[in-house]
Amino acid sequence: MTARPRRPRVLLSVATSVDGYIDTAGPERLLLSGEEDFDRVDAERAGCDAILVGAGTLRRDDPRLLVRSAERRAARLAAGLPEHPAKVVLTTSGDLDPAARFFTTGPAECLVYCPGRAVPGAAARLEDAATVVDAGDPLDPVRVLADLAGRGVRRLMVEGGGGMHTLFLTAGLVDEIQLVVAPFFVGDPDAPRFVGPGTFPHGPGNRMTPVETRLVGDCVLIRWLTRPPAHTGDHV
Numbered sequence: 001m002t003a004r005p006r007r008p009r010v011l012l013s014v015a016t017s018v019d020g021y022i023d024t025a026g027p028e029r030l031l032l033s034g035e036e037d038f039d040r041v042d043a044e045r046a047g048c049d050a051i052l053v054g055a056g057t058l059r060r061d062d063p064r065l066l067v068r069s070a071e072r073r074a075a076r077l078a079a080g081l082p083e084h085p086a087k088v089v090l091t092t093s094g095d096l097d098p099a100a101r102f103f104t105t106g107p108a109e110c111l112v113y114c115p116g117r118a119v120p121g122a123a124a125r126l127e128d129a130a131t132v133v134d135a136g137d138p139l140d141p142v143r144v145l146a147d148l149a150g151r152g153v154r155r156l157m158v159e160g161g162g163g164m165h166t167l168f169l170t171a172g173l174v175d176e177i178q179l180v181v182a183p184f185f186v187g188d189p190d191a192p193r194f195v196g197p198g199t200f201p202h203g204p205g206n207r208m209t210p211v212e213t214r215l216v217g218d219c220v221l222i223r224w225l226t227r228p229p230a231h232t233g234d235h236v
């Protein structure tokens with residue numbers, strides 16, 4: 001008998017400044033990397049079954065989270081996959097705008113995870129724009145991943161922001177980190193950082209495994225595995 005699937009493989013993707021910031025505190029959205037990295041991220045998206053962001057990112061950036069390349073979309077369809085990965089957002093309040101591009105662009109399935117108490121309000125607000133799922137109270141990332149696995153998600157990309165990075169990393173639910181470092185400083189303590197405070201499984205005494213470093217345009221990509229490469233773990 002094969003083991004029951006418990007969670008997808010989780011890839012965390014982030015771009016930071018040299019000093020670890022992921023945005024500015026001002027009104028303008030900060031572009032950290034460039035076209036070459038956007039294309040690299042597009043390829044990673046195309047290889048995933050779902051892409052997850054937090055409600056903060058949805059409100060601030062309103063990302064479309066679609067596969068841009070027509071060739072990659074065609075390859076997905078040829079492989080019997082949906083044209084785009086599913087879009088996933090985590091919210092505690094359930095206060096999301098159904099007119100956001102996240103919900104209105106592309107044919108991708110939209111899933112909203114929130115605590116049970118926020119489900120009725122979110123479902124009423126979003127109507128047909130998304131499927132709203134009870135993720136426990138407080139919202140439990142393990143439950144989110146188990147639900148996604150049950151929906152056939154084998155590979156999940158967590159694309160931010162800092163709240164989501166912190167949540168999944170401190171819970172020990174990330175298998176791979178793709179960190180792109182842009183060649184400048186932000187230097188504003190009010191700007192959002194890659195992660196907030198927390199207890200991370202990979203402290204100084206438990207180092208991760210680097211598997212790649214590469215120049216991508218004028219940025220540097222570093223890939224780490226959080227477990228030894230041979231680990232098959234509890235993924236779908």
Ligand SMILES: NC(=O)c1ccc[n+]([C@@H]2O[C@H](COP(=O)([O-])OP(=O)(O)OC[C@H]3O[C@@H](n4cnc5c(N)ncnc54)[C@H](OP(=O)(O)O)[C@@H]3O)[C@@H](O)[C@H]2O)c1
Pocket residue numbers: 013014015016021022023024029032053054055056057058060061090091092093094095139159160161162163164165167192
């Ligand atoms: N450089 C990059 O790679 C990158 C990528 C993505 C985003 N960003 C930046 O990240 C910033 C947004 O980050 P953020 O931390 O404010 O928002 P976030 O991580 O996108 O979302 C945080 C929200 O998620 C919900 N949530 C549910 N459970 C949570 C939990 N246990 N812990 C924390 N949040 C939980 C809450 O939604 P409710 O408020 O609805 O309760 C919370 O406000 C923006 O500036 C964006 O531009 C940068």
